[in-house]
Amino acid sequence: MTPVETEVASVASYIAGEWITPKGAASHPVINPADGSVIASLPYATAADVDRAARIAHQAFLEWRQVPVVDRVQPLYRYKTLLEKHAEEIAGILTRENGKTAGDAIMEVKRAIQMVEVACGMPSLMMGDSLNEVAKGIDCHTIRQPLGVCAGITPFNFPAMVPMWMFPFAIAAGNTFLLKPSEKVPMTPTRTAELLLEAGIPEGVFQLIHGGREVVEALLHHPLIKAISFVGSSPIAKLVYQAGAAAGKRVQALGGAKNHLVVMPDADLPKTVDAILGSAFGAAGERCLAGSVVVPVGEAAEPLLKLLVDKTRALRVGDGSKAGTDMGPVIGPEHRQKILGYIEKGIEEGAVPLCDGRALQIGDSNGSFVGPTIFDQVKPEMKIAREEIFGPVLSVIRAKTLDDAIEIVNASEFGNTTTIYTQSGKAAREYQTRVEVGMVGVNMAVAAPMAFFPFAGWKNSFFGDLHAHGKDAVYFYTEQKVLMTRWF
Numbered sequence: 001m002t003p004v005e006t007e008v009a010s011v012a013s014y015i016a017g018e019w020i021t022p023k024g025a026a027s028h029p030v031i032n033p034a035d036g037s038v039i040a041s042l043p044y045a046t047a048a049d050v051d052r053a054a055r056i057a058h059q060a061f062l063e064w065r066q067v068p069v070v071d072r073v074q075p076l077y078r079y080k081t082l083l084e085k086h087a088e089e090i091a092g093i094l095t096r097e098n099g100k101t102a103g104d105a106i107m108e109v110k111r112a113i114q115m116v117e118v119a120c121g122m123p124s125l126m127m128g129d130s131l132n133e134v135a136k137g138i139d140c141h142t143i144r145q146p147l148g149v150c151a152g153i154t155p156f157n158f159p160a161m162v163p164m165w166m167f168p169f170a171i172a173a174g175n176t177f178l179l180k181p182s183e184k185v186p187m188t189p190t191r192t193a194e195l196l197l198e199a200g201i202p203e204g205v206f207q208l209i210h211g212g213r214e215v216v217e218a219l220l221h222h223p224l225i226k227a228i229s230f231v232g233s234s235p236i237a238k239l240v241y242q243a244g245a246a247a248g249k250r251v252q253a254l255g256g257a258k259n260h261l262v263v264m265p266d267a268d269l270p271k272t273v274d275a276i277l278g279s280a281f282g283a284a285g286e287r288c289l290a291g292s293v294v295v296p297v298g299e300a301a302e303p304l305l306k307l308l309v310d311k312t313r314a315l316r317v318g319d320g321s322k323a324g325t326d327m328g329p330v331i332g333p334e335h336r337q338k339i340l341g342y343i344e345k346g347i348e349e350g351a352v353p354l355c356d357g358r359a360l361q362i363g364d365s366n367g368s369f370v371g372p373t374i375f376d377q378v379k380p381e382m383k384i385a386r387e388e389i390f391g392p393v394l395s396v397i398r399a400k401t402l403d404d405a406i407e408i409v410n411a412s413e414f415g416n417t418t419t420i421y422t423q424s425g426k427a428a429r430e431y432q433t434r435v436e437v438g439m440v441g442v443n444m445a446v447a448a449p450m451a452f453f454p455f456a457g458w459k460n461s462f463f464g465d466l467h468a469h470g471k472d473a474v475y476f477y478t479e480q481k482v483l484m485t486r487w488f
């Protein structure tokens with residue numbers, strides 16, 4: 001057993017131009033999920049801190065919106081360089097508090113940097129339309145203006161990247177921003193915030209408010225906050241969407257997922273198995289784009305499952321910071337218990353475990369490990385087929401035809417991502433057209449749209465209109481105005 005540290009540093013919030021330790025009564029221990037040790041303590045900010053930060057952000061907005069967009073993006077260019085310089089360091093912090101492997105962590109940091117790169121294009125992205133002589137002597141054009149103070153609330157699984165779906169776009173567009181990261185992984189967003197300040201973001205334009213529910217509720221109700229971006233589980237996404245909208249705010253709330261991977265009999269078997277392994281067990285299944293239900297069609301099932309099970313058994317699970325680890329721990333002991341509960345439920349419901357990750361023990365570690373688990377003979381009505389598990393548990397629902405597979409996918413309450421594996425363009429096209437899912441891959445492991453495309457699911461995976469990053473982020477963080485002009 002690794003001894004639990006008793007003396008740890010506390011993680012600060014950045015409010016009103018200084019790093020502070022909030023005076024709230026609550027705090028949260030930050031743990032290294034690979035060994036269970038407490039690595040930091042996170043004091044929670046309060047509603048009063050949110051109020052102070054929102055007022056300062058509003059004052060800063062009145063000046064920041066007047067800074068020409070070409071000047072607003074200059075700190076972001078410097079930020080990109082700083083993030084590149086510190087990428088390995090940030091990835092190391094990320095692995096330590098989140099558990100994902102070093103390879104996954106560095107990929108996440110690279111994806112985060114791409115968000116900054118795209119936001120640097122704001123001078124072009126914010127341009128409006130214009131048309132002269134729409135009527136005799138009258139010209140018409142549109143402009144995009146920033147909203148004011150915007151806030152972001154983010155989940156534990158991508159602490160470097162998900163906040164950057166938000167603040168680089170918001171800030172470049174002329175808004176000011178308050179970030180409330182996940183309390184489970186506060187150290188990564190704190191380090192990236194330090195670098196943003198080092199890049200020269202003016203005071204009040206960006207503030208970091210660590211906390212829990214009290215902070216979120218204060219953000220949702222503060223009259224000076226105009227827009228809320230949320231990423232997390234579906235129940236909280238829905239709650240945030242409803243409360244934010246009721247308070248008159250613009251809201252985008254990205255939720256949970258249950259993603260299906262449909263395998264046709266003509267799929268390239270080895271490549272498909274590698275893609276499914278990456279999708280289901282990469283980041284220990286803690287991705288909103290993780291495949292969690294495989295749907296083999298017709299005779300695809302037997303050869304697919306044989307190779308999939310062989311390769312799954314060969315995966316090396318362990319401390320993500322160690323070279324050669326394929327899969328790290330899940331986020332913490334509570335979440336581990338929840339995942340084990342789902343595996344037990346699957347067995348109780350009659351699914352057949354081909355790989356059972358419950359008994360996995362890594363040395364004498366106190367880490368939150370769950371071995372990769374595969375269930376065959378899963379029925380769509382079973383709990384493991386319907387609910388988001390957010391761990392390394394893959395269910396197999398066999399389908400007779402592509403039509404059956406599409407029906408299974410469309411019956412899900414979620415619609416985040418899905419992939420079809422096939423060599424038939426016709427089957428792929430049919431699938432892409434008919435599935436009720438926001439992000440659709442063909443022969444992909446993880447069909448994650450890049451920074452210049454929009455990102456979001458459908459149905460209970462998303463509440464709102466405009467998706468994350470890409471042009472949608474520009475539209476989300478700006479209000480359009482139409483100007484009509486006649487000169488005598």
Ligand code: NAD
Pocket residue numbers: 153154155156157158162180181182183211212213216217231232233234236237254255256257287288388390416456457461
């Ligand atoms: P979560 O919903 O528990 O927490 C997300 C944020 O909401 C955190 O900052 C948390 O502090 C806050 N929060 C939690 N409970 C709250 C409450 N009752 N009231 C107010 N605020 C609350 O999600 P998580 O466990 O951190 O992250 C995993 C979830 O996020 C999964 O469901 C995953 O699918 C989803 N996710 C979705 C996407 C996407 O793009 N759709 C991306 C990443 C993660």
